[in-house]
Amino acid sequence: MRAVASELAVTPMAVYHYVDDKDHLLRLAYEDISSAWGPLRLTGRSWEDALREHLISIWEGLARYPGLGAYLIERPNINVTPEGLAAGIQFFEDAGFPPVEARLAWSYALTYIHGRISVDAHLGHRPEAPRLEGLRARDYVTFGVDAVIAGLQAIRTQHAPERAGAKT
Amino acid sequence: MRAVASELAVTPMAVYHYVDDKDHLLRLAYEDISSAWGPLRLTGRSWEDALREHLISIWEGLARYPGLGAYLIERPNINVTPEGLAAGIQFFEDAGFPPVEARLAWSYALTYIHGRISVDAHLGHRPEAPRLEGLRARDYVTFGVDAVIAGLQAIRTQHAPERAGAKT
DNA sequence: ACCTGAACACCGTTCAAGT
């Protein structure tokens, strides 16, 4: 709050005229960037492609606000609105997951990407800044999102005996 | 610090006689519980079983110190010692991953489990406390760890053409 | 060695007041 105020060359209390408290301010910041990606939806593309794009969008959006990702993981309620949660579960049900697995799958995907964002935020890395062995932050996310998708594919296959509708 | 002191019915400054600062105290707490799980090693068992046990151990250990997991994700340097990092990479190389993928795989597994711990910490959940639809915190981790492993299996298979040594 | 007391620099935030 005080940092924001001094950035605006204003008294700390001036900020409170526009915003209820720190939480409110961060919620606004999140709402601003989260409008960049829509709700997760299965439109035409494979669920794998839709999920990949969605997760990468979240990561790219939050990577632009260093520290916000770290803050969000402390407030799981901000980014997981009831509608967002329902949309994610619906997405995985549409993709062929049973209801319980759909919820677990959505939680899994979000948990991973938020963990990644939080780690990146605290390591202070820009997406393309090189790290150990020349690996960039983006390489870690790309690998991670691929692994998330591959893992969910495997789990989905266990529950959906065959792509075509097998009776049992 | 002040909370610790009052818990011990002592002045805040008394704590500083035993500990350099807050960071030091938390590092000690982490060292205490991390001794419960050894370094990740491939001894006899399949890498899948070894990894599963390791990740679950981390989760169970940190779940007993609510808030510590949330704090650790802010300090990626505490829990990822050079030795721990090297051991993890070695583990995945032993499991048949190429060097770069081994590093990415290890980072991936740790990122997921820390994300999970952090979310659990902030939701204030005990491992067996029931959540939405009767799912317990443990169900989320079990699903997640299975998904992590399944994802890594798929990636490993891409790089290791067949279990038996194919020349190409 | 072990602990206290006063104080400092930093937060987020309330309350009353100014224009």
Add this chain to the structure above:
DNA sequence: ACCTGAACACCGTTCAAGT
């Protein structure tokens, strides 16, 4: 409507001092 000033309750921490 927009902003300031003084103040409060809370941190982690330093410094000097007590036994």
